[in-house]
Amino acid sequence: MTKDDKGLSMLAAGIVLAASLLGGPAGAADLNKESPDDWLTYHGTYRSYHFSPLDQINAGNVKQLKVAWMHQPGRSTRGLQSMPLVADGTLYYSGSYSRVFALDGATGQVKWTYFPKLDDELVAAQTHSPYNRGIALGHGKVFVGTVDGRLIALDMATGKVAWDTKLIDSKKLTVGFTGAPLLVKDKVVIGAQGGEWPWRGPIFGVDANTGEKKWEFFTVAGTEEAKATWGGDSWRTGGGGGWMPGTYDAQTNSVWWGTGNPAPLYDWAGPEWKTKGPRPGDNLYTTSVIALDPDTGKLKFYHQELPHDAWDFDSSVGEFLMIERDGRNLMVHPNKSGFVFVYDRGNGKVANVWPLVQNINFVKSIDPKTGELIGRRDMVEGEHKNLCPAIAGGISWNSGAYNPQTGLYYKVGQEWCMDLKIVKTTPILEPMAQLNIGADFTFTNPVGGKAHGHVSARDPVTGEKKWEVKYDEPPLASLLSTGGNLVFVPDARGVLTAYNATTGDKLWSHNNGVGHNGGIISYRAGGKQYVAVMTGWNSLVGEGYGALFGEPYKSMATDTGTLVVFALP
């Protein structure tokens, strides 16, 4: 155990908090109790460690791990990209088209299924679709967003619809919800897609019991202060969004959320971006970490990680690790750029910034004391070579894992670059909104090497590296660490590998037959520990692997995905 944490006691506190929020009778299940056996929210607990304290499966016996059962959801267009959740022995998960399944956690036997009726014509016109990245549990309900702009609550025991609330006019805006909601007290918080989509990317607070919308926070020009950071009317089409779930810090009653990038992605203003170009100014609150009051939706504090993001390196990664160090309460948040930001949890002030990847040249550095960007690479109209990282980022949206026993943070890094030609574009809003990219681009290898990925184990506050495993292609799935001194890495080729969390030694692997692009958890049902992983391929990043890496990606199935669950014999 390290000085980082008070270890499992703190984790257990997080679990108690999460469990208490599930509240009241939940059909047949009583969720109002402490249970490290469960996985109750996207990031595991509000502390967001993607860590299970269970140790029945451990470094000494993981070699015996076998498939216990599987579930085939069907119609897994673009693979399963979600995070399963477990409460009282029942496993809940979502698949493409926001289909939801409730299964017996020990046997995989189906308890109920829910297939929402979606606007098929709209879905066919969407680019960021039809995948779904997760659900939330609580108040006896399962909450799921849809790509046609709805948030739906299902009865946990039966799968029957409790309420179905339309939050976004997706027919006009083209986008909806793909990310998991976050339950905070009596509110369900969910962020809309945004980024390159010319709108204002709101985050919503919805009454968990009734489905009534209680608040809406615009990540683009959500306050008068923010509106003043957008030249002219550019705020009307500014992008933003918050498409991955953040977390909740009960100590300050704050929802921490990462926001999307501004539109267009690439900006021809160059160094004159403060006064010229398609979106002059800092463009608040895009590419920012924001803290909202869950009761009102009011902004409490924020830090814009990349003022006037001109590279599509947004802050939408949903990980917010709560770490205690030397008497300070810290929040660790990875940014797509490949930098990891460390904040004071009380006020959002920058405590440190460290790079996870090597190939970074969009800035020379970021001041670790202030977060100020040093040596920005602001580009003008025309051709530019070797921008690093590439548009897919040094860090993607899936989550790493933190193990309070080793004190190490396990995280995937991506090493790749690109050439681009910046073009002066104009937003297309009618008859329905279109992407606003602002460039043609081509992925390239980093100078002197090949595009690749790595999983490293680091101090989450300083970034000091303990060990690293190289991958020929970056894994694009979430990681899991456990009390059995294990780290599980589901990779892009389809191999799930268990490493010794302390040393990085490879201990076990299993080929699931298709790439991983979603979540992985551990839980206990009927006294037995399980590891559940999503399979299935073709997220928006993975879609480019065929061109970049060739086989097996060129011929990898993009319409399949399976929930695979492992246990000891």
Add this chain to the structure above:
Amino acid sequence: MDVAKLFATTCGWCHEGGGRKQGRGPKLAGTDKSDAFMVTRIKQGKPPGMPAFGKSFNDEQIQAIISYIRALPDTP
């Protein structure tokens, strides 16, 4: 209409290098597909990657995109 601008707004995200290289979507330069095929593909899309643009782009815009693709130099 500036079709190169339109391409960089919406299409170039998947069809890399302005359609000259394979990316998320296929390389378009030098395609052996017919105009009729491309009109249908642009209008109706092809899940999971290619959205249906039939309600977004009019016939004139789609014809301009096809002319743009036909004019792309087919270099490796």
